[in-house]
Amino acid sequence: MRIALFATCFNDTMFPDTPRAVVTVLERLGHTVEFPVEQTCCGQLHVNTGYQREAIPLVRLFTDTFAGYDAIVAPSGSCVGMVREYHSRVAEVAGDPGLAAAVARVAPRVYEFSELLVDVLGVTDVGAYFPHRVTYHPTCHSLRMLKVGDRPLRLLRAVRGIDLIELPAAAECCGFGGTFALKNADVSVAMVGDKVRHVRDTGAEVLCAGDNSCLMHIGGALSRLRAGVRTLHLAEILAATEPAAADHVQVSDVEPIR
Amino acid sequence: MTATFLGTPAFPEAAKRALQDTQLRANLAHATATIRSKRAVVVGERPDWEELRLAGEALKDQVLRHLDTYLVQLEEKVTAAGGTVHWARDAAEANRIVVDLVRATGETEVVKVKSMATQETDLNGALETAGISAWETDLAELIVQLGHDQPSHILVPAIHRNRAEIREIFLAEMGKVGEPAPPDLPAEPRALAEAARRHLRQKFLRAKVGISGANFAVAETGSLVVVESEGNGRMCLTLPETLISVVGIEKVVPTFADLEVFLQLLPRSSTGERMNPYTSIWTGVTPGDGPQAFHLVLVDNGRTTSLADPVGRQALRCIRCSACLNVCPVYERTGGHAYGSVYPGPIGAILTPQLRGIESEIDKSLPYASSLCGACFEVCPVRIDIPEVLVHLRARVVDAERGGVPSAEELAMRSAAWMFGDHRRLESAQRAAGLGGRLFRRGRIGRLPFPFSKWTDARDAPVPPAESFRAWWRRTRGTRR
Numbered sequence: 001m002r003i004a005l006f007a008t009c010f011n012d013t014m015f016p017d018t019p020r021a022v023v024t025v026l027e028r029l030g031h032t033v034e035f036p037v038e039q040t041c042c043g044q045l046h047v048n049t050g051y052q053r054e055a056i057p058l059v060r061l062f063t064d065t066f067a068g069y070d071a072i073v074a075p076s077g078s079c080v081g082m083v084r085e086y087h088s089r090v091a092e093v094a095g096d097p098g099l100a101a102a103v104a105r106v107a108p109r110v111y112e113f114s115e116l117l118v119d120v121l122g123v124t125d126v127g128a129y130f131p132h133r134v135t136y137h138p139t140c141h142s143l144r145m146l147k148v149g150d151r152p153l154r155l156l157r158a159v160r161g162i163d164l165i166e167l168p169a170a171a172e173c174c175g176f177g178g179t180f181a182l183k184n185a186d187v188s189v190a191m192v193g194d195k196v197r198h199v200r201d202t203g204a205e206v207l208c209a210g211d212n213s214c215l216m217h218i219g220g221a222l223s224r225l226r227a228g229v230r231t232l233h234l235a236e237i238l239a240a241t242e243p244a245a246a247d248h249v250q251v252s253d254v255e256p257i258r
Numbered sequence: 259m260t261a262t263f264l265g266t267p268a269f270p271e272a273a274k275r276a277l278q279d280t281q282l283r284a285n286l287a288h289a290t291a292t293i294r295s296k297r298a299v300v301v302g303e304r305p306d307w308e309e310l311r312l313a314g315e316a317l318k319d320q321v322l323r324h325l326d327t328y329l330v331q332l333e334e335k336v337t338a339a340g341g342t343v344h345w346a347r348d349a350a351e352a353n354r355i356v357v358d359l360v361r362a363t364g365e366t367e368v369v370k371v372k373s374m375a376t377q378e379t380d381l382n383g384a385l386e387t388a389g390i391s392a393w394e395t396d397l398a399e400l401i402v403q404l405g406h407d408q409p410s411h412i413l414v415p416a417i418h419r420n421r422a423e424i425r426e427i428f429l430a431e432m433g434k435v436g437e438p439a440p441p442d443l444p445a446e447p448r449a450l451a452e453a454a455r456r457h458l459r460q461k462f463l464r465a466k467v468g469i470s471g472a473n474f475a476v477a478e479t480g481s482l483v484v485v486e487s488e489g490n491g492r493m494c495l496t497l498p499e500t501l502i503s504v505v506g507i508e509k510v511v512p513t514f515a516d517l518e519v520f521l522q523l524l525p526r527s528s529t530g531e532r533m534n535p536y537t538s539i540w541t542g543v544t545p546g547d548g549p550q551a552f553h554l555v556l557v558d559n560g561r562t563t564s565l566a567d568p569v570g571r572q573a574l575r576c577i578r579c580s581a582c583l584n585v586c587p588v589y590e591r592t593g594g595h596a597y598g599s600v601y602p603g604p605i606g607a608i609l610t611p612q613l614r615g616i617e618s619e620i621d622k623s624l625p626y627a628s629s630l631c632g633a634c635f636e637v638c639p640v641r642i643d644i645p646e647v648l649v650h651l652r653a654r655v656v657d658a659e660r661g662g663v664p665s666a667e668e669l670a671m672r673s674a675a676w677m678f679g680d681h682r683r684l685e686s687a688q689r690a691a692g693l694g695g696r697l698f699r700r701g702r703i704g705r706l707p708f709p710f711s712k713w714t715d716a717r718d719a720p721v722p723p724a725e726s727f728r729a730w731w732r733r734t735r736g737t738r739r
């Protein structure tokens with residue numbers, strides 16, 4: 001099976017540890033991962049803000065880049081949601097049946113990381129070790145658009161040493177919503193305030209999710225409050241192993257995984 | 259749509275004010291949490307809930323596909339049963355028809371059952387101008403009317419008020435327009451309801467004209483259906499001599515049997531009850547029983563414009579249950595007034611811009627009044643994909659602004675699209691960001707200039723890493739893909 005990594009522009013640029021962790025986990029499981037360098041962005045920022053026309057070339061680039069693969073994996077529920085639910089709409093706006101056909105071929109093969117592991121590769125125990133108190137936020141697009149259900153939690157429960165604590169009101173949005181966080185900053189802050197309160201109520205030291213955009217939002221608020229809670233993408237917890245874990249927890253957010 | 263909301267500022271500004279109202283925040287958080295959990299319980303009881311939703315969606319879509327046929331059939335059946343059907347293109351025409359009908363009876367007051375359609379047309383305002391007093395008889399609607407207020411919720415228009423506020427409104431206002439509230443009125447639900455009951459009783463017994471909306475209009479039989487909880491609807495629909503029902507054209511359902519689906523979906527989604535206490539169904543007039551004159555006013559008011567939009571038209575499936583409001587994290591914090599329309603919350607954000615257009619600041623901002631979390635779609639009994647319509651309407655807002663001097667946002671979006679158009683351009687940008695990131699000490703950024711200050715006012719921002727993923731890939735994996 002040819003697996004391609006869609007790192008997503010946001011992770012590629014801002015959170016490279018996450019796609020690196022995806023590579024680590026998949027290679028540990030014996031798979032080869034390819035990174036087609038032509039990839040850029042799924043167009044989510046543009047589509048969700050109303051700039052569908054600007055997204056047309058991005059959708060075309062995406063389908064061209066990933067046409068030859070059996071499975072395309074992305075460590076972001078919202079980017080996968082964009083590809084699977086909205087690329088066909090953009091092709092319609094473009095009025096391009098060729099593009100629509102290409103989207104219909106590629107989009108169903110795009111998986112969120114936990115979907116690839118559980119559904120395609122059939123694993124829940126990826127051999128990770130992470131001896132920390134963790135709570136999990138099921139981001140809106142993973143939960144309601146992709147319906148990943150308890151897949152991420154099944155993966156986390158199989159991690160050795162983990163102390164997994166349920167997050168109260170977990171399904172409620174953190175208030176990120178892309179440009180919503182800027183356009184409706186006041187409402188967004190009111191929402192993240194409640195999310196932060198629930199995270200702190202768990203006493204967890206790590207907040208985990210499958211989308212770094214939501215984590216950047218909640219993490220930004222936690223950091224402002226000096227809450228003493230770190231944010232970590234699911235892939236990075238799954239990539240942690242016994243000798244490496246002790247190292248990893250001491251480095252700051254901007255350092256690469258060793 | 260109604261004029262009373264015009265002049266509402268764009269959603270972000272209106273929301274900012276609402277967010278500072280601690281009483282409103284407390285009232286809403288409590289009320290929406292209560293209805294949410296009631297709904298979850300009664301919906302959870304039904305193993306076939308998803309099938310019911312699919313059936314509701316399919317029925318409404320069938321209606322919308324053949325709306326012309328069903329409406330003509332409805333007109334024939336209502337007429338054959340002794341009713342009169344009137345067609346109104348817009349709010350002004352609907353109001354004019356109703357005012358003329360009331361005038362023809364010689365009456366100067368009417369009793370009203372809660373109706374979104376007449377809220378939408380601001381019928382009460384039109385009646386007042388014509389010298390006709392319209393008395394709202396739904397408890398929450400009465401609170402809004404007595405408080406010279408605007409509704410803030412589809413089902414519970416006074417959801418933004420708590421009992422203490424309601425008591426004050428009753429004490430101050432009831433006496434001015436009818437039977438006063440007792441001076442020792444306590445802020446107890448039972449006592450408040452009793453005061454409203456006494457106040458309204460006189461009006462019910464005196465009124466010669468009743469005005470209602472309808473939840474459903476059955477094409478096959480010409481029957482109209484009103485579901486309610488308080489019994490005020492039953493009074494308004496049966497006691498007066500003349501009944502005028504103002505109904506949006508999308509409220510038609512094909513057959514009587516289709517009510518089976520909707521009368522299961524609506525109460526469970528709406529009040530969180532298995533069945534609502536009162537369901538009134540009537541067909542034309544029945545000699546010697548109930549109103550002897552019945553008028554049905556069918557209102558378009560922007561609905562056919564929405565119908566012409568393949569993505570937007572699903573909003574016309576709405577049965578006004580308000581489940582989407584109760585689960586919306588934005589609505590829960592801002593309340594309904596910030597939406598500048600009688601239709602607040604997620605459904606308002608997709609319906610108002612379709613009915614009113616996207617010219618005013620508030621209407622342009624409504625499609626953006628959502629984080630696209632999808633909680634509304636998940637509960638909607640007729641499966642309206644509200645996030646999909648929001649995204650679609652955002653594109654309409656953006657496209658309508660194109661052609662002039664591009665806004666800062668448009669320029670930013672265009673340059674982002676250019677950068678993402680080729681991976682080599684993205685790589686240059688990443689290198690620049692990585693260099694920029696070195697200016698910061700490792701950790702987080704606490705302050706950024708406008709517009710990013712909107713972010714950093716309350717949230718730290720991450721520092722771009724020195725090495726992007728793709729740079730690491732190339733460094734460690736070489737040219738291998």
Ligand code: SF4
Pocket residue numbers: 527575576577578579580581582583605634637638639640641642
């Ligand atoms: S959009 Fe759906 S959930 Fe919202 S009021 Fe209408 S029917 Fe109910």
